[in-house]
Amino acid sequence: MWFPVQRHFLSGPSVMVIEVCADVMLSSLEEADAEACVDLLQEPEVHVGLLQMPNPYHREDYERWFALVQEDTRQLGQPIQFAIRELSGQLLGGCGANEMIPGHKCEIGYWLGKPYWGQGIMTAVVEKLCDYLHRDFQLVRITASVFDGNTASMRVLEKNGFAHEGRMPKYYRKQGRYIDGERFAKVW
DSSP, rough: EEEEOTTSSSSSEEEEEEEEETEEEOOOOOOGGGGHHHHTTTTTTHHHOOSSSSSSOHHHHHHHHHHHHHHHHHHHHSEEEEEEEEEEEEEEEEEEEEEETTTTEEEEEEEOGGGTTSSSSSHHHHHHHHHHHHHHOOOOOEEEEEEOOHHHHHHHHHHHHHHEEEEEEEEEETTTEEEEEEEEEEEE
C-alpha cells in the first residue's frame, strides 16, 4: 500500500511513501539524504555486495545519482528508486529498479547500512518493492543478480518467491577481478 504524505523530514508538497512494516517505510529520495547516505556507504562490508557504487562514496557521487533518480521519476511519472527509512525519517538504505520496461520487466537492486543487517528488513522491503513495481508498472518479470557467495541476498530473494535461473561465470568485474553472478527472477 502506498500513499502520498508530507512529513517533517521530507520536502515537497507530496511524497510517495510505501509502508513496509510497523517501523520501516520506503519513501522518495531527497537531496537532504546525501550526508546519511554517504555515512552509511563508508562501511567497507556494505560495498562487498555492490557493483556500481564507488568506494569510498562521496557527496558528489550521491548528487550525480540523485539527478539520475529525478530524471527517471520525471520520465516514468512516479519513482522507481526509494530510500529505506525508519518512520522517524532516519535513512537505513536504498532500493529500486533499473532497466525498467513498463508492462514487461525490470531488475531490482538494494542495499542496507550495516547497523540494520540481520533484522529481516530487506526481506520485507523487497516484498513491498516488488508488489509496487508489479502493480503500478504492470510488470510480469522482475530480476535480481547477486555476486556468488552473497547468501544473505540470495535468501532475501528466495523468501520473496524469486527462482534461481542460473549462474553467470565471470559476469562481473570489480576492483580488477572477475566475480561469478547468480540470476534470480520472479514471474507472474
